[in-house]
Amino acid sequence: MAPRTGYRTSVNAPTDHSIAPTDQDRSDTSQTGGSPAVRAEALTKAFDADPVVIDLDFEITDGSIVGLIGPSGCGKTTTVRLLAGLLAPTSGTAEVHGTTSTELSASQRSNIGYLPQAPALFPDLSLLENLHFHASMYGMPFRRKGHLRTLLDWVELDDDRGKRVSEVSGGMKRRLALAAAFVHAPRLVFLDEPTAGIDPILRDKFWQEFRMLGDDGRTLVVTTQYMGEAAYCDYVGLLSDGELLMLDTPDNLRRAAFDGEVIDITLTRPASDAELAQISALPIVVGSAERISHDVVRIVVDDAGRALADLSAPMERIGLEVEEAAEHIVNYDEAFVRVVERHRELRNSGDDRTGTD
């Protein structure tokens, strides 16, 4: 999918992640009247005429885990705050289950969880007392200690539940804040960088739980700077400079970075420029061939498996002998950088044209 802004994308939960909804879920779904969990339409936010989020259009259906990925300052947090109803858009609309997010009723807000980037915790209260506060804030009945202990256990803080927040590390605070966001079993959760400062093992544990919650029909909108976490998401939105460059499945993100699948071919000798041009012109190659070392050429194809099987003959016709060929698995960092760079190139060339005109 070519990166572009202002396009409409509908995100549906993959069937392999869906489970049969519970009675509670059915009840909640009926209340939403079939509206998507989250919808943004031409969503724009500017601070002092400085646009931070630009013209976002997308829908997220119930039961999806959507990751918003991008570098610092790209507009992830502002997007989440707009969707959660913490900010009013400069233009456009943000809706949660069909209601403008800034006009949600108390009962609608009871079904939303939110983890802010800076955890709002009370340093003089113990970890358990902090959770109690959040539980009360959402009107949860007083007999809830077991549930709170389960949450603390999930974030591996149960043994420290009696400690005051002022006595624990930043990472522990982050984990506690994450537990607090789920304290009332919300149907829709906005998590702003939930895994920042968390060790990889625990991060993996969190994502497994997110995955289970998603499978349970809950919707999670998660921002992260860790591109690798895109793999845990049903859908990934790439944000850069306030624009949504693309919103698609993780696999499609990697494909989109190069407009296809990537094969690295190791030749018995370096290819000349003329030979490289001939490779680019091969029917199996999408786009141009690229020399990434003196005897390695990278090509992009539609289907790596088929291309690998059919590669030798056309290369021999050019006069090159393939020593080794293998699919290059594009990591998310690489894909992200590629997409952003291409977007910026496109924008700059557009600007140049506009300037020329």
Next chain:
Amino acid sequence: MARLDEGARSPSRFGAPFVRTSSFIRKELAELIRQPRMLALLVIGPFTLLGLFGAGYSQSDLVLRALFVGPEGSVYEDVLATYEEDMGDFIEPMGFLESELVATKALYDGEVDVVVVFPDDPVETVLSGERALVRVLHDEIDPLQQTAIWVATKMAVAEVNANVLSAIASEAQDRLAPATEIVATLADLATEIDASDGDTARLGAAVEETGARLDELSVVVDGSSMLLDRLDTVTDDVTELDEARAAISDLRGQLPAGAGLTAADVDDIDTTALAADLRTFSDRYAELTTLDPAVLTRPFDSTTESILPVRVDQSDYFVPASLALLLQHLGVTFAALSLVRDRSTGLFELLRVSPLSPWEIVTGKCIAYLLMGGAVAAILLALSVVALGVPMAGAVVWLAVVVVGLVLASLALGMILSMVSGTESQAVQYAMLSLLAGLFFSGFVLSIDDLVAPVRVISFALPVTYGIRAFQDVMFRGLQPSWIDLGGLVGLAALYGTLAVMALRSKLRIT
């Protein structure tokens, strides 16, 4: 792995608001309990200050060390010596000097509090129809002390005036003193007149003696009467003197004029009537000279009797006011700081996405701080009554009602201040301003009645104003608080509470 929502129960429709409100009650109380030093300071601090004040306060400042200045050899020194004892409550005489310059230097050096300068020639001034002016010099900068000096000076001068008048009256009394003898002689002469029946010579001598005595008495009484008239003293004694003058005139009219009575003159006299009138006169005016000059000059005295059920001394008086001011300050400070701190921790961000309403937030915080403020008030009041012996004449239940109203109104005021405070230091500044306003405008130091009407509005906008009066009514008068004060507290709590909720709603509004 246990499911995260395992054990999570949905809130009930009716119980949820109560549970949500309880979130802040529990949180605020837990935070307070975690600060034992602050709690101790809340109780021990004010109690210690009240105890020190009660133990250390004395009214010695009301007694002024005075240096007197006047002409050498003048009557002032004698007068001062006379009234020094009487003036002990206000003036401690430090000496008598002729030089005002020397006395003023002593004032500058702080050796005395005031210098009293008597006029050089008061008699001439008085005779010219003006009052002699006594100047009092001081170097006091405290307006309250200036007022105290003014009052003390006025009272001292009034006492001097009274002493001078006493001296003058004594002089009049001295001149009246022979009159008692004359009156007694007149009684004797009446007996002589009765006894001289048919003896013309004896009767003539008695009548002549009577006439002479009446003339003498007339001079004495006339002089004394005129002197008292000059002093502008209107008393029964003056009236009595006037009546005596008229009676003397009547008696004199019954006697022939001039000296050298003839037998015919004596025969014309109704001796029976004369003797009877002389006896009546002497009986009527026998007590004329026994009156105390002090009574003539200071006919009224005063004693004060409190109708209060308890005795309130100076240090007791400030306890209810101090407690009221402390409770207001406590409520305002805690509420103001609490919401500002919540905002700085990012809690407002969560509140905006949570179902908590501004009413629930304000109510939760108010209940928590009301419990804390009520406990502090109960401990301080109990300690004041038990340990400091501050009187408690009224019903404790009314005291509790006042504490609830005062703390609630103060909390609501504090929440409004928190809405206009950007930082904790700003909130503290606003709280300090409300404390200062309480000191100046609540009647704590100065009477509200002394404030002009527009400024008095500030007094009635402060919870402590009603709190002080209500505490004093209950503790010292044994009454229930006035409905005006209770209504004031309830009104302020409702007004400020509503404004606080509106302001909080505005702060939580999404922009």
